[in-house]
Amino acid sequence: MTTPPITDQPKLARTLTRDLGQFEGQTVKLQGFVHARRDLGGVQFVVLRDKSGVAQCVGSGLHLPLPESSVEITGTVKAHPKAPGGFEVQIGELRVLSAATQAAPVEIPKMEWNVNPETMLDYRYVSVRGLRERAALRVQGEIVQTFHTYLRAQGFTEISTPKIVSAGAEGGANLFKLDYFGEQAYLAQSPQLYKQIMVGVFERVYEVAPVYRAEEHATSRHLNEYLSLDVEMGFIEDEEDVMELENGLMAAIMAHLKEACAAEFELLGASIPAVPARIPRITLMEARQLVTEKFGHHVGGKDLDPEAERLLCQHYAETEGSDFVFVTKYPRAARPFYTHADHNPDGSLNPDFTRGFDLLFRGIEITSGGQRIHDHAMLMDSIRAYKMNPEAMVGYSEVFKYGMPPHGGFAIGAERLTAKLLGISNVRYARAFPRDRHRLTP
Amino acid sequence: MTTPPITDQPKLARTLTRDLGQFEGQTVKLQGFVHARRDLGGVQFVVLRDKSGVAQCVGSGLHLPLPESSVEITGTVKAHPKAPGGFEVQIGELRVLSAATQAAPVEIPKMEWNVNPETMLDYRYVSVRGLRERAALRVQGEIVQTFHTYLRAQGFTEISTPKIVSAGAEGGANLFKLDYFGEQAYLAQSPQLYKQIMVGVFERVYEVAPVYRAEEHATSRHLNEYLSLDVEMGFIEDEEDVMELENGLMAAIMAHLKEACAAEFELLGASIPAVPARIPRITLMEARQLVTEKFGHHVGGKDLDPEAERLLCQHYAETEGSDFVFVTKYPRAARPFYTHADHNPDGSLNPDFTRGFDLLFRGIEITSGGQRIHDHAMLMDSIRAYKMNPEAMVGYSEVFKYGMPPHGGFAIGAERLTAKLLGISNVRYARAFPRDRHRLTP
The missing domain is CATH 2.40.50.140 (Nucleic acid-binding proteins)
Known part of the structure; x- marks a missing residue:
């Protein structure tokens, strides 16, 4: 047998x-x-x-x-x-x-209606398993992916720039300090200068990386560490080329989310906005006038305040059915020193206004961008006009002695866009492990 | 008229x-x-x-x-x-x-044969425009892109984890310290714990982000800030699943480079390696024996030394025509505390060896990976065996009380892989703006 x-x-x-x-x-x-x-x-x-x-x-x-x-x-x-x-x-x-060895500190299936949001952040290493939490983070992952695929299709190259830097791009405030082998260093608040340098190499570049702001925020829309989606492109005519690219990017993101994340949007009760072929544009000065005349809201200072942003978006949602609006031609005092001045109709420079713009979405600024100064002499004038010390800025200005082409770009905070898109009340819940004034763990 | x-x-x-x-x-x-x-x-x-x-x-x-x-x-x-x-x-x-306002500090077309490499790094904001420099960085960009596309096709989700952390994943040494609103914080040396937590959410996750090592390196293969390509996957059988994924990833990267970067490889006089359908595997102990017997090179300590890595790769290139080899089953003392112990043939644990592996490529380790401990009791045993303080490790160990599935992963240093692939002698030249012991600018 x-x-x-x-x-x-x-x-x-x-x-x-x-x-x-x-x-x-x-x-x-x-x-x-x-x-x-x-x-x-x-x-x-x-x-x-x-x-x-x-x-x-x-x-x-x-x-x-x-x-x-x-x-x-x-x-x-x-x-x-x-x-x-x-x-x-x-x-x-x-x-x-x-086997789990003890009961979870938050009950995942019930946590949406039972648990204090701060407790959810305290136990984020478990609470992030919740269906709503992971839906939000997955949507963010898909936004970032579309950022990659869209920009690559437009001829952009991905770069990686240092987060440990010797000076801040926007000036010295709000920087986390660091000891670097005995030297004073900082965490980068933006890859601004580095992405500009790389325009001289690849002409069109982008980066997906964390950035840092050492501000003691107590708002629902700021983080101390966030994921910045940065874009910079060379050989542009003016900032309109940059806005056009961003318009296309937003359209691509929303089209992809519609395809890939329908279940997540349904779970979160959120809707995917339509992106107009041409997002409306309005200059900052006209925007201030509009919210004053239509809504009786007076804006002081040089920028729009959050209420004005909200009203302006309400106006474009009602009149043009657009959830997006570009606010353009920011006054110089409301933009960083490297923002290109605007031109008068006769072609002469207009030093009071810039080619800087913001993109507002459903009542909030989600990106800031503009054309940058590429001319060394104009840059030095600007540094002096901003009362910055030219000697301290040599690390920045030196770069512009070597023929930088006309260029511009923008940056999008991934968490803020995610939160606004999904109706998440606080941007901290749109990041897996947020860092705020009081939170360094988990 | x-x-x-x-x-x-x-x-x-x-x-x-x-x-x-x-x-x-x-x-x-x-x-x-x-x-x-x-x-x-x-x-x-x-x-x-x-x-x-x-x-x-x-x-x-x-x-x-x-x-x-x-x-x-x-x-x-x-x-x-x-x-x-x-x-x-x-x-x-x-x-x-x-217009450039002055002659460039390095003459771009001639710099390959005229300029001291340190000078090229000093003037990186111009020298990076060189044809060879940008070819290297473009290849790196394409490697990173394939990392995205391949892993997404395998069901992975991209995550973003904090680089400001309260403790180091591998222990306290080699960390950059930071003041975080009055608290002591560190720059992350790896997203290890965070990617493991996210296995509990998305099962398969990856991240592309900078990591930090405060080591006073004086080698040609270390950076203080580098781009880490991190992968972690859950519900695995053992580390073989992880190696198989990495094998496929390497094949995808080389296939894409062949398609997209032929001109760059030609310019740099480099060749794209073939990736075997199954990259050879050898245990660390057998590898040590092989280099002793075949080459007369004796390795002390618990790991391979750089010469042994070189000889082992030479052996596989000669005998199997493979530029890659996995070295497996690292002894416990050569791996971090979170590495899963190996099993004896009867299924019992073998505490002396781990399911940790390295991938060597053309004579150098390019990735380190393994199966991780998912069981809370085993983790606590390991923390004690490594003579670490269990109380100080609560932030890490707490996570494993809630049913972490069997999982493993690996990390690839983007610059090191790029350098080795392109025959670049020092990893600092495979990063746009490297940070080393003496270099914090540009």
């Missing part, structure tokens, strides 16, 4: 919860986390969460591990109209891959 | 130098930098450099601006066998967009 050969059972491939409906009547293997569980004595329920969604699983005689344990469930798929997605899994085997 | 209507001349689109051959006999508009110039009295030559290459332009009666000036040249394309690319432009108009 011969022994039958030992045959390996072919290994069952993993199925994602969102695909259950394709396997009705078949045996599947799920892997994920115990999102919720319920023991009704004779029958037990596990809601398993994986990266694609959740699935209801039902069995008996099981020892249910604590929520957040990671598990592998093998079982049969049955149609079940009340289960999420219309299918449930009848558990054949429940294997614990890694 | 009526005045003829004023008609706008249709604007001439810009042509890139690499496309000149498509416009023989036609008028084109080039934009770029004065790479070189020569005045022979009656006739003048300008070599114009744009992001795609260089073009020889010839004219007369011109006032030639200084090298590096940015210019626009309109003229007619003629075949010319001695011109680079086989075509030259007969200048109709030379318009200076932005």
Whole structure:
């Protein structure tokens, strides 16, 4: 009598919860986390969460591990109209891959309505597993991806510039200080100078990297560390070329989100805006006049205040159906020293105004941009006009002795755009591990 | 008599130098930098450099601006066998967009053979315009892009984690210190813990971001700030899953470079390696034995030394034609505390060895990776075995109380891979603006 050969059972491939409906009547293997569980004595329920969604699983005689344990469930798929997605899994085997050793400090399935937002940030290493939290971060990941794909298609090259720097691009305030082998260094508040230098190399460049502001913010729209999406392009006519590029980028982002993140937007009750082929433009001075005349809101200072931004967006939403508006021609005093002056209709320079612009979206500034000064003499004039010390600025100005072409660019704060898009009240909840005045962990 | 209507001349689109051959006999508009110039009295030559290459332009009666000036040249394309690319432009108009105000501190076309490398780094804001410099950085940009596209195709989500942290992932040494609103903070040396947390959210995650090492390096392969390509994946069987992913990633990168960067590799005299379908694997202990027996090189300590890495790669290049080799099963003492222990054939843990691996490429380690500990009790044992203070590690260990799945990952230093691939002798020349012990500018 011969022994039958030992045959390996072919290994069952993993199925994602969102695909259950394709396997009705078949045996599947799920892997994920115990999102919720319920023991009704004779029958037990596990809601398993994986990266694609959740699935209801039902069995008996099981020892249910604590929520957040990671598990592998093998079982049969049955149609079940009340289960999420219309299918449930009848558990054949429940294997614990890694048991949670204690109850989570926040109950993931219920945290949206139970938990103080500060507590969610304190326990971010668990709370970030929540469906809403991860939806927001996934949307952000897709925004960043579209930034890559769109700009590459437009001939841009990705660069990586130092975050440890010897001076601030916008001046010395609001910088985190650092000891660098005995020298004073700072964390970069922007890659401004570096991306300008790289225009001299690749003509069109972009960077996705963190930037730092040491401001003691107490607002819902500022972070001390955030992800900056930076763009700079050379050989432009004027700032209109830059706005046109950004217009196209916004359209590409929203088109991609519509395709890739419909479920996330639905979960968060948010809507994807349409981007006009030409986003409306209004000069800052006209914008101030408009909010004064139409809404009776007077703006002091040189910029728009948050209420004026809100009203201006309301105006364009009502009159042109646009969630976006470019505010252009900022006065010099409201822009950094490297912003290019505007021209009068006769071609002469107009030193009071610049080719700087902001893009407002649903009531808030999401990007700041403009044409930069490329001429060395104009730059030195500007440095003096801003009462900065030319000697201290040599590290910046030196670069412009070597034929920088006309260029401009913009920067988008990824978290702020994400938050505004998804209706998230505070930009800190649109970052996985935010840093604020009081928060250095987790 | 009526005045003829004023008609706008249709604007001439810009042509890139690499496309000149498509416009023989036609008028084109080039934009770029004065790479070189020569005045022979009656006739003048300008070599114009744009992001795609260089073009020889010839004219007369011109006032030639200084090298590096940015210019626009309109003229007619003629075949010319001695011109680079086989075509030259007969200048109709030379318009200076932005004149260089002084001679560049390094002469770009000649700097490869004339200039001390330290001088090139001192004047990096100009020298980075060199053809070889920008070729290297463009290759790096394409490596990073393939990292994005390949991992996304494998179901990975891009994340952004804090670089300002309260403690180091690998322990406290080699960290840059920072004052964070009165608290002691550090610059992250790795996103290790954060990417592990995010495995609990997206299962497969990656990050492209700078990391920091405050080491007083004096080697050709270390930087104090570098671009780390980080990967982490959950629900793995063991470290073999991670190596397989990395194998596929390397193959994708080299295939893309072959397609996108042939000109850059030719310029730099470098060759793109073939990536075997299965990169050879050898355990660290076997590797040490091999270099001893075959080359008479004895390795002390727990790791391979640089010479052993070189010899091991030589062996695999000669015997298997592979420029890559995985070294596996590192002893525990040679890996960080969070590395998963290896298993004996009977399934019991083997505390002396780990599931940590390195990938060597052409004689040098380019990535370090492994399976991580996901079990809280095993992690606490490991922290004690490494004689670390469990109380100080709570910020790390707490995360593992909530059912982390089996997971692993790796990290690639973008500059080191770029340098090795292109035959660049020092990793500092594979970064646009390197930071070393003595260099904080530009």
